[in-house]
Amino acid sequence: xxxxxxxxxxxxxxxxxxxxxxxxxxxxxxxxxxxxxxxxxxxxxxxxxxxxxxxxxxxxxxxxxxxxxxxxxxxxxxxxxxxxxxxxxxxxxxxxxxxxxxxxxxxxxxxxxxxxxxxxxxxxxxxxxxxxxxxxxxxxxxxxxxxxxxxxxxxxxxxxxxxxxxxxxxxxxxxxxxxxxxxxxxxxxxxxxxxxxxxxxxxxxxxxxxxxxxxxxxxxxxxxxxxxxxxxxxxxxxxxxxxxxxxxxxxxxxxxxxxxxxxxxxxxxxxxxxxxxxxxxxxxxxxxxxxxxxxxxxxxx
Numbered sequence: 001x002x003x004x005x006x007x008x009x010x011x012x013x014x015x016x017x018x019x020x021x022x023x024x025x026x027x028x029x030x031x032x033x034x035x036x037x038x039x040x041x042x043x044x045x046x047x048x049x050x051x052x053x054x055x056x057x058x059x060x061x062x063x064x065x066x067x068x069x070x071x072x073x074x075x076x077x078x079x080x081x082x083x084x085x086x087x088x089x090x091x092x093x094x095x096x097x098x099x100x101x102x103x104x105x106x107x108x109x110x111x112x113x114x115x116x117x118x119x120x121x122x123x124x125x126x127x128x129x130x131x132x133x134x135x136x137x138x139x140x141x142x143x144x145x146x147x148x149x150x151x152x153x154x155x156x157x158x159x160x161x162x163x164x165x166x167x168x169x170x171x172x173x174x175x176x177x178x179x180x181x182x183x184x185x186x187x188x189x190x191x192x193x194x195x196x197x198x199x200x201x202x203x204x205x206x207x208x209x210x211x212x213x214x215x216x217x218x219x220x221x222x223x224x225x226x227x228x229x230x231x232x233x234x235x236x237x238x239x240x241x242x243x244x245x246x247x248x249x250x251x252x253x254x255x256x257x258x259x260x261x262x263x264x265x266x267x268x269x270x271x272x273x274x275x276x277x278x279x280x281x282x283x284x285x286x287x288x289x290x291x292x293x294x295x296x297x298x299x300x301x
Contacts, residue, residue: 010059012052019045111174111207118170122163125283126290133294140241140295147238152296154234158227159289165220166282172217173279177210178270184263187215221262224285228255244295251288258285 013019023044026032032039142148172178181187196212199205205212232252235245261278268274 010056012049022048109174111171111213114174115167115170119167122166122283122286126163126286129287129290130294133291134297137243137294139297140244142240142296144298145238148296151231151235151238152293152298154227154231155289155293155296158224158231159286159293161220161224161227162282162286162289165217165224166286168213168217168220169279169282171207171213175208175210175213176270177214177217178266178275180210180214182266182269184266187211187218221259225255225259228252241295244292247288247292247295251285251292254281254285254288257281 013022019041023041026044036043181193185191187193193211193215195209196215197205197209198211199209206216207213228251232248235248240248258278258281261274261281265271265274265278
């Protein structure tokens with residue numbers, strides 16, 4: 001889908017002529033000219049419906065938020081309006097459709113816009129999950145000891161690290177950085193690759209050099225599993241309710257699974273099913289971290 005209309009595009013093409021017209025529009029863009037020049041109409045229909053499903057699901061989620069929010073706003077129960085993510089999503093998609101005369105690279109969406117789109121999705125999801133957990137799970141009256149305070153701080157820091165690791169995955173996906181070094185634990189034959197700082201100025205490497213982006217994602221992933229393991233071991237020294245212990249154990253289990261998926265994605269040269277499961281795993285891991293934070297939250301006086 002090469003254009004965006006809030007209402008008009010909700011009705012998919014019906015006739016052969018409408019499908020051919022839609023396909024001809026796609027053929028004007030570099031993704032077809034450079035990457036998919038031999039694509040057939042049935043193949044185009046498959047990717048079209050993939051994007052269509054994503055957009056319709058986004059609309060459904062938007063309505064699920066906006067309609068109740070409008071009601072609550074009218075009743076004076078909200079202090080600030082809810083902002084949507086649809087325009088940001090289209091802004092990201094549009095970057096993959098733009099002509100780049102001086103570039104011979106494969107067309108892809110901007111990694112910056114992809115990270116912004118993913119980041120806003122994670123923030124919206126985290127806020128929703130936190131609100132749901134706060135409403136559905138009764139709070140524990142935990143004794144405010146120094147150990148509990150430290151555990152709560154560690155949980156907050158670990159959650160922030162998991163969020164940052166998930167966000168860095170957008171740069172990996174946007175640059176196809178998972179395809180540059182398909183070995184682990186070393187990158188090729190070296191621990192630190194030669195082209196780690198190949199771009200100038202140096203700051204560009206963090207966001208635009210596929211080697212550096214993959215290296216950073218590895219470091220963040222290793223730091224995350226280390227932090228989760230340390231958090232689990234430290235929690236064993238503190239008397240905690242059964243549900244809280246389940247949250248800590250679940251966090252460790254999902255973290256180990258996510259590391260395994262990440263390494264498998266790398267070694268298998270990024271097969272789509274494994275890569276998609278790895279992406280889903282990052283959301284599951286963030287969910288477990290938020291659950292633990294909810295379990296450890298301070299009871300208001």
